[in-house]
Each structure stands twice: as C-alpha cells, then as structure tokens.
Amino acid sequence: MCDCWTDPTRRSIINFRTYCDAKTFFHKSVDASAYVHNTSYMLKFMEDVIDMVGEENVVQVVTDNGPQFKAAGQVLMERRPHIFWTPCAAHYIDLILIDIGKIRRVQQTVETAQRITRYIYNHNWVLSLMRKYAGEEILRPGVTRFATNFIALDSILEKKGALRQMFASSKWYDSRYSYAGTEGSKIEDLVMRQPFWQRATTIVKAIKPLYEVLRTVDSEIYPQMEFLYHMMVKAKDQIMEADPAHGRSYINIIEQRWGAQMGTELHLAAYYLNLRF
Template identity: 40%
Template sequence: MSSSSEDSNQQRAARVEVLMPTPPLIEAETDGVGSSAASAPTASSVAADGAFLAEKAIAALPPNLQEMAKDPKRKAKSSDPGWKYGFIPDPQKKETIQCILCKKKVHSGIKRFKQHLAGCSDEDGDQVEAEPAPTPAAVKTPSSGTKVKQAKKKIAQSAITSFVVPAPPNPQTQKYSKGVTSMLYKTPEEVVSDRDKSKTSQSTIEHCTKKGTEAKQIVDDHNGIPFNVINSRSWEILLESIGQYGHGYRSPTYHEIRGPLLEMAEKRTMELRKKHEESWKEYGCTIMSNGWTDTSRRHLINFLANSPAGTFFLGSVDASSEVANANMLADLLEKQIDKVGKEYVVQLVTDNGSNFKAAGRILMERIPHLFWTPCAAHCLNLLLEDIGAIKEINTCINSAKKVSRFIYKHGRLLDLMRDKLGVDLVRPGVTLFATSYLTLASMYRHKNGLRNLFVSDEWHNNNLAKSPEGKQAENIVLSMPFWNKVEMFLKASQPLLVALRLVDGDETPAAPEIMAAMDVAKNSIKDALKGKPSLLADVLDLYEKRWDNQMEQKLYGAALFLNPAKFFVIKV
C-alpha cells in the first residue's frame, strides 16, 4: 500500500475515533493476527484524556481567554459535553462559540461547533483546520441525536469502501473477482434480474407471513389494487427497494408524487426516449396508431414508435370533438412523423378502418418513401370473426354457448361438472372470437367427461334433467353431428390462430414470418376442409377478402425474400 493511502487511512481512523470512541470491551484472547482486546482504550480512559486535554488547552490560552473559558456564565446551561471545549466570547452573540483548542470562533451554535471538533466542513464549505498543538483525534466528540448516528454510518461505509482490495486475477479467466461492496450494494433492478435468471419459485403467502407480512399488506384490498399488479416487474422492484431501505421507510406524500417525483419520472422517460432515438436514426422505425373509446366515452388516438430498441409511446390525442375523417387523421399522423423525423420513419401501421386506410394513402402520396400497412392482428381478428359468422359454424358456436350457459347458471350442476371434468369449460380470451374458440376447444377436449355427466345418475335424479333447457343441453352434448362440427371449426380456425399468436408475440420480428405463416395456414385449411367443398370455398373467399386484398404488401414481400429459410420453402 502506498504512503499516500496510508496517510489517508490514518486520517480516516482519527475521524472514526473522534465520532465513535471505542466502547468498553469484553476480555478476549489474542487471535494471532491482531493485538489483544486488553490493550484497547476504554471509554473511561478516553473521557479522562478529554478532561485532561481541556484543562491543558485552557492553561495555554492568554489570561483574558482563560477567564472567559473558566466562567460558567459563558457556557450554556446544558449537559451537552461539547461545552467542555468551548465558551461564548461575546454574551450578546450566544450563537458564537470559541474553541479552546485552536481559538477559532464557530458560528451557528453547539451543533456546528461539534462538527468543527470532528474536523467536518464549516458553514462556508471550507475544511476546518485545527492548530497543530492539539489534535482532533484526542477529543471525544459528544454523541447525541440522529445526525451523529448518520455521520457514523457514512464514515463506516466509506471506510469499508476504501479498504476493499480486489482479489488477484485468475490465471485462466484473467478477471477480477467482485469486491465486497459490489455484493452489498446491488440495485433493486439487479436483484430482480438475478432472481428471474435463477428461476426461483415465488414466495407463498405462508412464507410472507413468516417474514411478518400478511397477504392483505401485499395486495391492498382497501384501495382496489388489481391482483395482476403482483405479476409486474415494477412491483417486484418496488418491494425490493423498500426491503433494501429497511425499517422505518416513509412513504412519499401525495404532493411529492404529483410534484417532484412526477418530474423525475418525466426526466427518466425523456432519457429513455434518447436511447430510442438513436435506434430510430440507425435502423428507422414504424409509427403505429390505433383509436379506442374509454369508459368516459372519449375517443382517443394513440401513437407509438417501434424499432429494434422496442416500442415507445409518443402520445395520445383526444379526438372526441373532431370528425375522424381521412384528412384529419393524416394531419395528426404527419405531426407525429415530423416529431420523429420523416427520414427515419419507414412504415405506418394503423387499424383497418376505412378512414385510416384513406389517411394511409394520403400520407404515402405526401411522403414517397413511406409504406402504409393495416394492422395484421386486427386483420386476422376480422377474418376469424367472419369465419365464425358462417351459418354452419355459427350454429355450432351458439349450441356450445347454450350448454355452457346452462351449466354455469346452476350451482349444483356446475359443481357436478367440475367434479367430473376437474376443470372449467369457459376459457376467457382477449377477443370475443378467442373466447369462443378456447371454450369450444375445452369442450372438445373434455367431450367424454361431458357425455358422462349427462348420462350419470346424479343428472337424471336432478329436476333440471326434466326442464326444456336441460333436455336441450343433453341432446347437444350427446349429438355426434355437434362434435363433428366442433372438430371442423377447430381445424379451420387453429392455423389462423397460430399466425395471430405470431403477430401478437414480441419474441421475433413478425414481418419476415407473417407471409410464410399465412401460406402455411391457407394450405392447412385446404387439407382440413377438403371433405367440405362448400365450406372450404366460403372460408377461402373470406381469406382473399380480408388478407390477400389488404395484407399483400410489398414491404412484407421484401421481408419474406430477405428471410431465405421461409422464402425457399414457399417457392419450392
């Protein structure tokens, strides 16, 4: 270790001795590395040394200052031991205290004077320099109040950080092992990331109770916090941050959240935008827009930018008072494109509404290099809804709805169904069609259990078996043509749902994959419905109407051509 580092360590040790005098120690044996505890100074010896130092310092003062230092009227009526080393030189200025060690006058009261004794900065921000005669390390600075405790903690942490020495390099990896501080001061984000990588199981409610936290404290049922908040990453980071703070954490106030904390969040968002802007300039981006209506019946239009860096929310416009025609939408979209930079926007994606289609064509005329494409997910949802509206398939869906509604409307029958099947029939989905498909798939998977339910003694002994609704539900479940239609519907829809899952997913870019996925879906539908030529013709007509006429875009063709693994499979 260098001489400069040794000097700094000695100064730090002196500060620690000033702020944290050594307490009485229990007798201990020498461990062979350090000295024995018997040689350490006790608190009484430190106090005696402090009193002797004060007397010696007063004796070294000029006669006039000696009288002032010994005059009890020039000290505050306080038991604070800091007055042992100072006095009030001017009775008219009781906030000014003169040090008997260095004769320096310290303003702003006893607290600042004790900071002077400890060698901290003065009120002007300059470092307090004591006279060479007495050293601050010999002074026992009184310990009182929370501020002194915080100072102790800071000095102890700085001492740990200073004395951490990296381990020698491993000859194989030539990497240094992590120091102690790198393990002690992990951020909440790093802790959550490590937890996700280790794939540890989630804590149970019993585990939380053992830690002193009830489930009611985790999910606040008094304020209506949704249960799915628990699944969010930001919730884990929030809890980890509070846990790292420790006991006594004070929640921010209402005004802090709506004021400075909100400004800090806005600042972080703008810093995040700068990272996205770098990606926009390097790779280009896609502007996405969709309209929706909230619970207050306001018509809102969202704008987002997508690039390899991810999706960034640009803003939202309340268009309730506007007529959402093509020119109005084109102007709104062009403003967002100008904010990002026209030279960086490659593609514009909107929903399939006629007004958005017209707005896209207007913008392609204004910006020649821009490609407008309708939303593939919206297009597939409309195609699936059209298939579900075919008379033969729609009859099958309505029959399945009658069975599920009848079962879920009667509690005893629902319990009997759960006992026979072990699961629920209804599977909620994101869209109405997805819910219908998932429910039909669940019914088809458990058709044997449903048949056993409606032929069981429990069902025939139930009065519901004699009701018109009960007889209708029984006839549907025991009907073979019904299950044949369900199977046919699932075969026609499943390939399109695979493509929809691909479009909605964030794992891989959808543009190079979507054309190949739809080609596979079309061939799968032909194979599944080859025994139903009339139904196959209806489905293919809808496929051409919704997909071929809208989604056959040059941009998707280019993406497919640049993805050889998919392009040559289709070409062959």
C-alpha cells in the first residue's frame, strides 16, 4: 500500500507498506516534494517497489484515491494483468458516510445535535450543570468528516437521560432565564421532545454497521481485504433491518460509491474463499 501526505515542514511524503497474511510491514518512505505528482511519476514508484519485492509476490496494490494514483493504478493493471489495483477502502467508506450525511433528515438531525452541544459548551453555568448530571463530556460533532458526526451523535444519545434530567431539574428551571435566555428555552424544548431522539436513534443504528466496517478496514495491523466484500454485504443487511423506511436511500449511496471501484473480482474471490463466515 502507498499513501501520500504532507508533514508540518510542507514536505510531500509517500509511504510504502507491505501486507501479508501475518502482519503489515513498513517498506520505505520517499520525499516527493521536488517532483510533480503526475501519473507517470506515481507509476514509476509503484513499479520500483513491485520489482524490489518481486512481481510474483504481489497480488494487489492499494493507494490513496487521488486522480494521479487512480490513473497510475489503471496503467499498472494494463502492464501487469495479474496485479490488481484498488483505492483505499477506508476513504471510500468515509465518502459514503459523507454522502449519507447530506441526506436531509440526517443533516437536520446532526445540525440539531450540534445546536444542543454548542449551546451547552458556550455557557459555563450550563456546562457545569451538564457535567453534574452526565458525569462526562459530550463529544462535539465536527464540520466535515461524517464519521466524527456519527460518533458525536452516538455520544449525545448516551447522555439522553442525563440531559433530560438536567433540563427538568429545579436548578435549571429557577435559573434558565437568568443564565440561559430565550435560546435556553428552545434547547430545553428540543431535548425534552421525542422526535429528535427518535431520529437520532434510528440514524445511529443504521449507520453503525458502516462505521464498524470503517474501523475494521482502517486498522493497519492486519490486512482486511479478504473480509471486505462479506463485511459490506452484512452491513447492507443490517442497515435495512435497522431502518426499513429509509435504509434503501443509504444502500443506494453505498452501491453507487462502492460498485464503481470496490466490487472487483479480487474482492469476490476473497469472499468465496472465506465462506467460513
């Protein structure tokens, strides 16, 4: 596998790692700062590493999803037909989660969670009261990566009981207008009503199978390609079971993203060779 990143000194580093049935090994790093990251340049590095490892020992090359990597991967498969190139599965799942996050009902639910959490953390007195009842922090949703928003939504669900107790407490009731203002009453109304919690619960249950796949494939300890196809099939079944009313909209996004790059013969072969699941 090779991936490209920029370190704090603005150098562009390409890392190469080798996967086998035992574990993952770091192979080498290349400082690519002085070069144009075009298709031919990336292809040269891929083939140099393949030749060093031994072409007969290479089945699959996994890279970042940048256009130059994708183009180089396609050329690589034309030159060496027995080698498969695939993009990073973790990044593809993250793209799926981002697309799911754009679904209106999901987006509105995340924005409500952000509003509740932002209000609490913007008022020290309310934050202190929340800590008294919840005993721990609420993870705050991010702006972009939907996996972070999923974790934050799951976190606020865990605090549902504590938040409701807080907003029903005499201390909140006696002080809400002095410390909290009109916005505090609106947040109280959101927390005490059922619709937000019902939507959040359904969304978290439906997205959790995808998040679990993301956690698994994002591990760098053991290669997961042999399990990938099965994990995605299982995740789609679990999504439909968790949310029959809206699951198809999630599945359509998965199939559109996943089918374009990840449903290869290699993934299918790994699936049928591991039917012990």
